[in-house]
Amino acid sequence: MSFQAYLDSLEDKTGQTPDQLLALAHARGFGADTKAGEVVSWLADGWGVGRGHAMAFVHVLKNGATISDRHVGTTGTHRDASTALRLDGRARR
Template sequence: MTFAAYLSNIEKQTGVSPDEFIRLATEKGFTTSGTKATAITDWLKADYKLGHGHAMAIYKLLKEQDGLTN
């Protein structure tokens, strides 16, 4: 499965677009340098019922968008 397909499946499952996840993560302070993947994946699993793989895809999206580092 391609990364784009992962994002498409996530949007179908949650009703939230990739751009919207970026906005929401930014509002929560998750797009600052040094934010750990666990903080983001825990949020996505709790609030959006995403599995680990899909949550990590959103983390990857945020990391590539905002230059997060672990």
């Protein structure tokens, strides 16, 4: 599953775009220095989100909407089209 696909699935599971989840996380006081386990628990308790999807969100919370180019342009299951992640939701594409 690509990194973007994890975020898209997170939107399906929560009904919130990644941008909306970021706003909710920041309102709770979560930021780049928040421990991953706290965010994982929050997503699991609130929406039943699994660890893999939650960790993709943790990456965005800590690092922003950019990922490594390691899988960009590859043909594997983890391939992404770009190093830029879309956080504004599927409907905006």
